[in-house]
Amino acid sequence: MNMSLFDNRRVRQGLTIFMLFGALTCIFPPAHPTFLWWADKAVFVASGYLLAGLFFLIINNQRLMFVCLGCSAAICFFKNELGDGQTGMRHTNPPFYLPDSSPLKKPDPNSFFLKPVPPDEPVKAH
Numbered sequence: 369m370n371m372s373l374f375d376n377r378r379v380r381q382g383l384t385i386f387m388l389f390g391a392l393t394c395i396f397p398p399a400h401p402t403f404l405w406w407a408d409k410a411v412f413v414a415s416g417y418l419l420a421g422l423f424f425l426i427i428n429n430q431r432l433m434f435v436c437l438g439c440s441a442a443i444c445f446f447k448n449e450l451g452d453g454q455t456g457m458r459h460t461n462p463p464f465y466l467p468d469s470s471p472l473k474k475p476d477p478n479s480f481f482l483k484p485v486p487p488d489e490p491v492k493a494h
Contacts, residue, residue, distance in 0.1 A: 374429045384435050391417070391439035395446045414443040 374380060390406075390413070397407035406413065421436035 374424070374427065374432060380429075380431060383432060387417070387420075387432075387435055387439050391442055394443050410443055410447045414440045414447075417443070 374383075393403050394407050394410050394413050397403040417436045417440035421433050421440065424430075424433035424436060
């Protein structure tokens, strides 16, 4: 299957720039609520790029297919390396890489997590 719309050079260049811009704003979002929302939905964005790559594979447009698959791979790689996503570690350092702890020594778990307060004991203010 071959679609002549995507064979036009200007259309292909415009789609490439648009897709690269979308992937870069998902990886490095500016401080604007719209872009931050886009970055929070990185899993769905990467899946969308993957599906678009499969669409371009079906219509036999290799250039746009490789752009889509590359954008999907870049989003997955950078979001995995940054520790963002569903893990709950967003905007924090992992416990093993804190400046005052050694990577070989496990830190005290009580220093990272809140201790449960028994119901009979009143909560003390610091």
